[in-house]
Amino acid sequence: MMNSPAAIIFRDSRFPIVGILIFLSVVMGSCLSVGNRMSNEEPRQRVQINDGWSFYKYESPDEADSLIYDVRPPLDGVTENRVADARPTEALEMKSGQMVLKPWILPSANQFIRDTTKHRVRPEGNPGINFPFVLGDFDDGQWEKVNLPHDWAIEGPFQAGSDPEVGGGMGRLPVNGVGWYRRKLDMPKSDQGKRIYLDVDGAMSYTMVWLNGSLVGGWPYGYNSWRLDLTPYINFGETNQLAIRVDNPNHSARWYPGGGLYRDVWITKTQPVxxxxxxxxxxxxxxxxxxxxxxxxxxxxxxxxxxxxxxxxxxxxxxxxxxxxxxxxxxxxxxxxxxxxxxxxxxxxxxxxxxxxxxxxxxxxxxxxxxxxxxxxxxxxxxxxxxxxxxGIRSVEFNPTEGFIINGERVYLKGVNQHHDLGALGAAFNMRAAERQLEILREMGCNAIRMAHNPPAPGLLELTDRMGFLVINEIFDSWERKKTPHDFHLIFPDWWEADTRAFVQRDRNAPSVIMWSFGNEVGEQYTGEEGAEVARMVHQVVREE
CATH class of the missing domain: 2.60.40.10 (Immunoglobulins)
Structure with missing residues (x-):
C-alpha cells in the first residue's frame, strides 16, 4: 500500500505539482558531518558528548519510578490485527490525581511559541530533587556502560509467541519502558560567563533532564532535535552530574521506534551575545x-x-x-x-x-x-x-504542465519512503550505514526520499545535501486523533507549534529539502471542517518559518 501524505507544502513553489509520485516503502536511517571553518576554540564551542555514559533500564515499566511526564490512557481493546490504514479515532480524556512533571517541561517549548502570552511559566519547586539517580554522589558503577547513539532495544531479545508484550508493529523488541542515562560534565572556571547548552539530536521519548539534582526541562516528541539551557544549573570549576530520563511507552508507534538516546548529544558553549x-x-x-x-x-x-x-x-x-x-x-x-x-x-x-x-x-x-x-x-x-x-544555490519550480523543475531542468522524482531505523543496527544513528543505504538507493535509480513519517537525524540531511538526493521532509504521523493508544497524539495539543517550528527551522537551509509534509494519513481527514482547521493551523506555521 502506498503511504501518502495528508498535507504537503511545496518549497519555493509557484504552482502546485500535478502528477503522481510513487514511493516504495523501505526502512532506513542517517548521519554525516560537514567540514567548516568553525573550531573548538572561542567564541563558540560545540563538543560531542557521546562517550562515557552509564545506563540503566527498569526490568518492567511497572517497576519504574513515578517521575512521569503525564498520565496515559489505559490499553483497553488493543489488537495486533488492526489494518494499517484503519481510521484513527478520537483521543481519550484523562484525569488523575498523580503528580506529573509536564508543567515543568512545557516551558522548554517557549522559544518556539510565537505568541508570548501563551508562554508557559515554570512552577515553583524542583521535582525529583531527592531521587537518587539525579544526585552526584549516587553510585552507578553497576550500570551498563554505553556510548551514544544508543538504542536500548535492538539487542533484543525478540518476543515470541502469539501474545507478545510488544507486538510485531513495533518489532517485537523491548522498546518499551523507562531508562536513565548519567554522565559527568567537567566545566572549567574559565567557562563562567558563557551560555552552556545541551543539544540533543533526538531521544525516544518523553525525555527529561536533571543537572546537579535540578530539573532543567525536556522534550516529549521522540524525533525532533532540541536544546536546553544548562547555564543556571552549572557549578563552574567543578564536576557536574547530568541525568536524563527517557520513557518510551508501548503501543506508541506503527513501526520500530527504537528507544533511548539514539542520536548524537552535544554541549554548545557561546558568549552571552x-x-x-x-x-x-x-x-x-x-x-x-x-x-x-x-x-x-x-x-x-x-x-x-x-x-x-x-x-x-x-x-x-x-x-x-x-x-x-x-x-x-x-x-x-x-x-x-x-x-x-x-x-x-x-x-x-x-x-x-x-x-x-x-x-x-x-x-x-x-x-x-x-x-x-x-x-x-x-x-x-x-x-x-x-x-x-x-x-546550496538552486531554483525550484512546481509547474502544472511540466512537473518538477530544478535549475531549469525537468526532473522525474523516483523515490522511496525512508523510516529512521537502520535495519539490524536499530534506530541508533550511524553515519556510514546511512551513507551505504543511500549509495544502494542511488545504484537502483532512486533520486528522491520522503521521510516517513518524522524528522530524520540531522546527519541524513547532510548526506542528502552532499549526495544530491531530493527530500520531502515530514513531521507527524498523527495530530489530535490517535492511531495507537500511546502515540504522539497525546502531546499534539501542547506541542504542535513548537515541534513544527523547530522542525522547519532546523532543516530550512538544506538544499535537498524541496517539500514540507506535516501529516501522514492523519485521522482529521475524516472530520470535515474540524480537521481542515487543524491543517490550516499547522500550514500557517510552516509558511511563517
Missing part, C-alpha cells in the same frame, strides 16, 4: 548560471541585563566535495547592525549577489554543489560569535 539556535535562514532567488541573489536573515540573542549594539559580517565560501571551504570567498554581505534589547533577540537581514554560482542539483545531470556562510558577531570591538551555515 550570540547567534540563536538554528538562527540563520538563507534563500536564493533570481537564480541563473550567471548570477543569484542570496538573502540572509540572522537572529541574535542577548540574554544580558543591558542592551547590546552589534555588527554582523557574513562571508560566503564555496565547499569542495569533502566539505572544506575554499580560501577565497565567493561573496560578502554588507555589514548589518542591530540594537538588541536586554533579554531579547533581534533578527536582521541582508542580501548579496553571487556571480557565476555553482548550482546545487541532483545527479546525474547536475551536481550538488554546496556553500558555507560564516557569520561573525562583533560587540564593542570584540568577536562574540562565529556561526556557519551550509546551504
Amino acid at each position: 550570540h547567534v540563536g539556535q538554528w538562527g540563520t535562514y538563507i534563500n536564493a532567488r533570481d537564480v541563473s548560471d550567471q548570477s543569484a541573489i542570496i538573502d540572509l536573515s540572522v537572529t541574535v540573542n542577548n540574554p544580558l541585563g543591558h542592551n547590546a549594539e552589534v555588527t554582523l559580517m557574513t562571508t560566503i565560501y564555496s565547499l569542495d566535495s569533502l566539505g572544506n571551504a575554499q580560501l577565497q570567498p565567493t561573496g560578502t554581505f554588507p555589514e548589518m547592525k542591530a540594537l538588541i534589547q536586554a533579554g531579547q533577540k533581534t533578527t536582521v537581514s541582508g542580501s548579496v549577489e553571487v556571480e557565476n554560482p555553482r548550482l546545487w542539483g541532483p545527479p546525474p545531470t547536475q551536481k550538488p554543489h554546496l556553500y558555507m556562510a560564516e557569520t561573525v558577531v562583533v560587540l564593542n570591538g570584540e568577536v562574540t560569535d562565529r556561526y556557519t551555515t551550509r546551504f
Whole structure:
C-alpha cells in the first residue's frame, strides 16, 4: 500500500505539482558531518558528548519510578490485527490525581511559541530533587556502560509467541519502558560567563533532564532535535552530574521506534551575545548560471541585563566535495547592525549577489554543489560569535504542465519512503550505514526520499545535501486523533507549534529539502471542517518559518 501524505507544502513553489509520485516503502536511517571553518576554540564551542555514559533500564515499566511526564490512557481493546490504514479515532480524556512533571517541561517549548502570552511559566519547586539517580554522589558503577547513539532495544531479545508484550508493529523488541542515562560534565572556571547548552539530536521519548539534582526541562516528541539551557544549573570549576530520563511507552508507534538516546548529544558553549539556535535562514532567488541573489536573515540573542549594539559580517565560501571551504570567498554581505534589547533577540537581514554560482542539483545531470556562510558577531570591538551555515544555490519550480523543475531542468522524482531505523543496527544513528543505504538507493535509480513519517537525524540531511538526493521532509504521523493508544497524539495539543517550528527551522537551509509534509494519513481527514482547521493551523506555521 502506498503511504501518502495528508498535507504537503511545496518549497519555493509557484504552482502546485500535478502528477503522481510513487514511493516504495523501505526502512532506513542517517548521519554525516560537514567540514567548516568553525573550531573548538572561542567564541563558540560545540563538543560531542557521546562517550562515557552509564545506563540503566527498569526490568518492567511497572517497576519504574513515578517521575512521569503525564498520565496515559489505559490499553483497553488493543489488537495486533488492526489494518494499517484503519481510521484513527478520537483521543481519550484523562484525569488523575498523580503528580506529573509536564508543567515543568512545557516551558522548554517557549522559544518556539510565537505568541508570548501563551508562554508557559515554570512552577515553583524542583521535582525529583531527592531521587537518587539525579544526585552526584549516587553510585552507578553497576550500570551498563554505553556510548551514544544508543538504542536500548535492538539487542533484543525478540518476543515470541502469539501474545507478545510488544507486538510485531513495533518489532517485537523491548522498546518499551523507562531508562536513565548519567554522565559527568567537567566545566572549567574559565567557562563562567558563557551560555552552556545541551543539544540533543533526538531521544525516544518523553525525555527529561536533571543537572546537579535540578530539573532543567525536556522534550516529549521522540524525533525532533532540541536544546536546553544548562547555564543556571552549572557549578563552574567543578564536576557536574547530568541525568536524563527517557520513557518510551508501548503501543506508541506503527513501526520500530527504537528507544533511548539514539542520536548524537552535544554541549554548545557561546558568549552571552550570540547567534540563536538554528538562527540563520538563507534563500536564493533570481537564480541563473550567471548570477543569484542570496538573502540572509540572522537572529541574535542577548540574554544580558543591558542592551547590546552589534555588527554582523557574513562571508560566503564555496565547499569542495569533502566539505572544506575554499580560501577565497565567493561573496560578502554588507555589514548589518542591530540594537538588541536586554533579554531579547533581534533578527536582521541582508542580501548579496553571487556571480557565476555553482548550482546545487541532483545527479546525474547536475551536481550538488554546496556553500558555507560564516557569520561573525562583533560587540564593542570584540568577536562574540562565529556561526556557519551550509546551504546550496538552486531554483525550484512546481509547474502544472511540466512537473518538477530544478535549475531549469525537468526532473522525474523516483523515490522511496525512508523510516529512521537502520535495519539490524536499530534506530541508533550511524553515519556510514546511512551513507551505504543511500549509495544502494542511488545504484537502483532512486533520486528522491520522503521521510516517513518524522524528522530524520540531522546527519541524513547532510548526506542528502552532499549526495544530491531530493527530500520531502515530514513531521507527524498523527495530530489530535490517535492511531495507537500511546502515540504522539497525546502531546499534539501542547506541542504542535513548537515541534513544527523547530522542525522547519532546523532543516530550512538544506538544499535537498524541496517539500514540507506535516501529516501522514492523519485521522482529521475524516472530520470535515474540524480537521481542515487543524491543517490550516499547522500550514500557517510552516509558511511563517
